[in-house]
Amino acid sequence: MEFITDIAMTIVAQLQKPTLAFLIGGMVLAALGSRLEVPEPVYKLIVLLLLMKVGLSAGMAVREADLISLAVPALGAVAAGIVIVLLGRFVLLRQRGVTEMDGMATAGLFGAVSASTLAAGMAMLDAEGIAYEGFIGALYPFMDVAALLTAIVLARMSAERKMVASGGADGTATVTMSGSGGGLNGDLVRDILVDTLKSPAISALLLGLGLGLLARPDAVYESFYEPLFRGLLSLLMLVMGMEAWSRLSDMRKVAHVYVVYGLTAPIIHGLIGFGFGLLAHHLTGFSAGGVVLLAVMASSSSDISGPPTLRAALPEANPSSYVGTSTGLGTPVAILSIPLWIAMAERFIGS
Incomplete structure (x- = not known):
């Protein structure tokens, strides 16, 4: 009971801070x-500057x-992306009305x-004075690319199997996958990976990561990116709050299962990430x-790199299903759940 009370008090306190206040x-x-x-x-431009800051x-x-x-x-991070x-x-493909x-x-x-x-999680930890590894931003592409690759490859494999199974009278079928140059092979996986790495968000993040690793951008980082970070983040939260509300109407166009999934999946997925983070903590001393942040x-x-990547790779999918569920429900729940992970870390690891 005391644990639940602590979480509730933490959530109320976080609602009054700029990150969540601008979203609401x-x-x-x-x-x-x-x-x-x-x-x-x-x-x-705001998104570009935020990603460059995280990457640098x-x-x-x-x-x-x-x-x-x-x-x-x-x-x-890779394992969490694949497991999710x-x-x-x-879960989803067992529900009536949900296409592959x-x-x-x-x-x-x-x-x-x-x-x-x-970025919102980092801002909250900074506000609370909770330390974390500086390389956390480098984990972003590991989980992001692993998840997108897994989803796209599995979807294309399933589509290919169905097309072969529903072939002509002679039992054969010609399978042509858009952008793949044929059936599922090494070239397809390479093309998917290249497309993902070329997406604006991943490109900006990797550029910042490369410059931070190979160059000496400390001066421009401290004088430009760091001072602007919280102000830009507040504007981004404001935009995301308005977009989240506008996309709630999209949920009327899809099956009710997406509503349930959008509300519950961020918590379940966060527990998966927290579990992998806790394992890393015991193995290497990974900080609380x-x-x-892994949770x-x-x-x-994904609200930036994922939608255009999936739209290009899986054009048959209905954007109102995955974008509406993600932006309209998943993102607000994920941001509002950050205090939960902070409270759990304090309980199981300590500050």
């Missing part, structure tokens, strides 16, 4: 019919990081990572803050 403020404005909007080019800080930290300390949580997609596939492509696209999006949710990444669903 955006939702309230949208609910009241406000015409306030942030121009799309400005939004893209991760790259500079990796320069000094112990490879073993980095490798174990990185493997945990497989779990989503198992819609289910896999939704599972892939929820297995991938929201950079803005990760690092465990929290945050697992609970989040």
Whole structure:
């Protein structure tokens, strides 16, 4: 009972802080019919600067990081991304009315990572004075790419099997996969990986990571990116709050299972990430803050890199299913659940 009370008090305290306050403020404005909007080019610039900041800080930290300390949580991030997609596939494809492509696209999006949710988690830990490894941002692409690759490859494999099974009278079928150049093979997996790495979010993050690792961007980081970070994040939360409210109407177009999934999956996925983080903590001394952020990444669903990647790779999937579920329900739940992971870390690990 005391544990539940502590979590409730932590959540109430976090609701009053800028990160969540701006998210809720955006939702309230949208609910009241406000015409306030942030121009799309400005939004893209905000996202670019946030990802560059996360990548630069991760790259500079990796320069000094112990490879073993980095490798174990990185493997945990990969494993979490794959497990989340497989779990989503198992749950969603058993529900009536959920198509193979819609289910896999939704599972892939929820297995991938929201950079803005990760940034929100970092901001909350900074506000609480909870330390975490500087290379945490480098774990983002490990989970993101693993989840998207798993979802896309499984969806295409399933589609190919169904096309072969429903072949002509002679028992044969010609399988042509869009953008794959033929059946499922090494070239297809390579193409999927290349497309994912070329997505704007992953490209910006990897650029920042590379510059932080190979160059010496400390001065521009401290004078430009770091001072702007919290202000830009507050604007991003405002935009996401308004978008989350507007997309709630999309849920009327899809099966009710997506509503249940969007509300419950972030918590379950966060527990998976927390479990892998706790394992890394016992193996390598991974910090409590690092465990929290691994849970945050697992609970989040991609709002930047995932949708365009899935739209290009799985054009048959209905965007209102996976984007509406993710942005309209998954992202707010993931952000609101961050205090839960902080409270659990304090309970099981200590600050």
